[in-house]
Amino acid sequence: xxxxxxxxxxxxxxxxxxxxxxxxxxxxxxxxxxxxxxxxxxxxxxxxxxxxxxxxxxxxxxxxxxxxxxxxxxxxxxxxxxxxxxxxxxxxxxxxxxxxxxxxxxxxxxxxxxxxxxxxxxxxxxxxxxxxxxxxxxxxxxxxxxxxxxxxxxxxxxxxxxxxxxxxxxxxxxxxxxxxxxxxxxxxxxxxxxxxxxxxxxxxxxxxxxxxxxxxxxxxxxxxxxxxxxxxxxxxxxxx
Amino acid sequence: xxxxxxxxxxxxxxxxxxxxxxxxxxxxxxxxxxxxxxxxxxxxxxxxxxxxxxxxxxxxxxxxxxxxxxxxxxxxxxxxxxxxxxxxxxxxxxxxxxxxxxxxxxxxxxxxxxxxxxxxxxxxxxxxxxxxxxxxxxxxxxxxxxxxxxxxxxxxxxxxxxxxxxxxxxxxxxxxxxxxxxxxxxxxxxxxxxxxxxxxxxxxxxxxxxxxxxxxxxxxxxxxxxxxxxxxxxxxxxxxxxxxxxxxxxxxxxxxxxxxxxxxxxxxxxxxxxxxxxxxxx
Numbered sequence: 001x002x003x004x005x006x007x008x009x010x011x012x013x014x015x016x017x018x019x020x021x022x023x024x025x026x027x028x029x030x031x032x033x034x035x036x037x038x039x040x041x042x043x044x045x046x047x048x049x050x051x052x053x054x055x056x057x058x059x060x061x062x063x064x065x066x067x068x069x070x071x072x073x074x075x076x077x078x079x080x081x082x083x084x085x086x087x088x089x090x091x092x093x094x095x096x097x098x099x100x101x102x103x104x105x106x107x108x109x110x111x112x113x114x115x116x117x118x119x120x121x122x123x124x125x126x127x128x129x130x131x132x133x134x135x136x137x138x139x140x141x142x143x144x145x146x147x148x149x150x151x152x153x154x155x156x157x158x159x160x161x162x163x164x165x166x167x168x169x170x171x172x173x174x175x176x177x178x179x180x181x182x183x184x185x186x187x188x189x190x191x192x193x194x195x196x197x198x199x200x201x202x203x204x205x206x207x208x209x210x211x212x213x214x215x216x217x218x219x220x221x222x223x224x225x226x227x228x229x230x231x232x233x234x235x236x237x238x239x240x
Numbered sequence: 241x242x243x244x245x246x247x248x249x250x251x252x253x254x255x256x257x258x259x260x261x262x263x264x265x266x267x268x269x270x271x272x273x274x275x276x277x278x279x280x281x282x283x284x285x286x287x288x289x290x291x292x293x294x295x296x297x298x299x300x301x302x303x304x305x306x307x308x309x310x311x312x313x314x315x316x317x318x319x320x321x322x323x324x325x326x327x328x329x330x331x332x333x334x335x336x337x338x339x340x341x342x343x344x345x346x347x348x349x350x351x352x353x354x355x356x357x358x359x360x361x362x363x364x365x366x367x368x369x370x371x372x373x374x375x376x377x378x379x380x381x382x383x384x385x386x387x388x389x390x391x392x393x394x395x396x397x398x399x400x401x402x403x404x405x406x407x408x409x410x411x412x413x414x415x416x417x418x419x420x421x422x423x424x425x426x427x428x429x430x431x432x433x434x435x436x437x438x439x440x441x442x443x444x445x446x447x448x449x450x451x452x453x454x455x456x457x458x459x460x461x462x463x464x465x466x467x468x469x470x471x472x473x474x475x476x477x478x479x480x481x482x483x484x485x486x487x488x489x490x491x492x493x494x495x496x497x498x499x500x501x502x503x504x505x506x507x508x509x510x511x512x513x514x515x516x517x518x519x520x521x522x
Contacts, residue, residue, distance in 0.1 A: 100394050
């Protein structure tokens, strides 16, 4: 069970409030798109869910446990936004990077099983033909797929992605969304994804969390796309 | 061969080859973590440790070990607190090491031959105690790198991912800094304080040109490093010069040769492409 609960989360950098009293529940199998304007606190919220930042106030629970107890058992896969600066020139092959994901899991896989899992993950995200290429030599979209494959190798129940399509062309980003949609539907992985691409994100996600420091909207993407279409842009840009 | 008959050469070779293995092993991670100058910073602190140790009557290598590990811990703590200005923190430790070394060396009146052997490396001053110290430290480095390999590689790729996976990144970063300090002290006996960092970086840079995977790059870096140590030590014996320079120049020569080969391969590939595209046009 991988229900994510945020209880009255508040976070501030010195005196600047980044997240203000956000409470929400993400159910097992949800695909949640976190949208909002620049500086709205989307990435901060994702880092709080991932347990990378301790909130000033409030608590995050994953499967009923506090995030700082829950993390570290391969439960959460995380694909950060700024991995690119490290990846450029990194001398590891695609296969080596995906295999690294196995070290994130609860128990280290045996060598034969490790090879099988690595190959399967590469096939799943469509990078098996790039297995011997160095990750730094790939395009942004291909790198993103490799990072998703690495996160998946640990067999996570919750996948957190920060702007997975930023800096990627239209076609490649469409393939990333398609991949995430498949993972969510076929494998039942709960996905929380921060995105700027509101139209695309909302079309793939089943729930939307629109934040601008505060939680402006949390509900089904249909509701966000339909009933609240009039006020959508107002929320998005002003948080009012 | 006459060269291998001398006890001091056997000791220098043994110590040199262990150095040749551990320097690029740690260097492979240092390079991808964008910390290529950490070896220089720690080298200067090690020099302060050598002179400081001599001043208080400690075995110079032990003095270097204590101060270099303290410096490594300090550099890591500053890096954690000021991540955006990590290189500035390193520079301050670098200068502090150099300044302390100057002060201690003028206070102690350490014989200049002793100072020079630590600065430029030496093959005649490698004692059995040095070999045992280097072998012990080298084994420790190998074991830790073996057991932490995946975690170190993952943290070099992205620390946040490692953190979410529950890896104690703070503890491993600290351990890695201490290992780097250990390797600097291990390497300074043969290669010298001024150039020990080069043996951590240059063979790795050469291996990067082969464009193979992470483990293969590491393996090739060790091969280039060991060859450089062997050729450099042999040359230094016959030419009667300090080994540090010959070892590092050999390593740089490998880098230049590999760069030329790489350029030739790239040129050949471009030519092939041009020929096939011009035939395709026709």
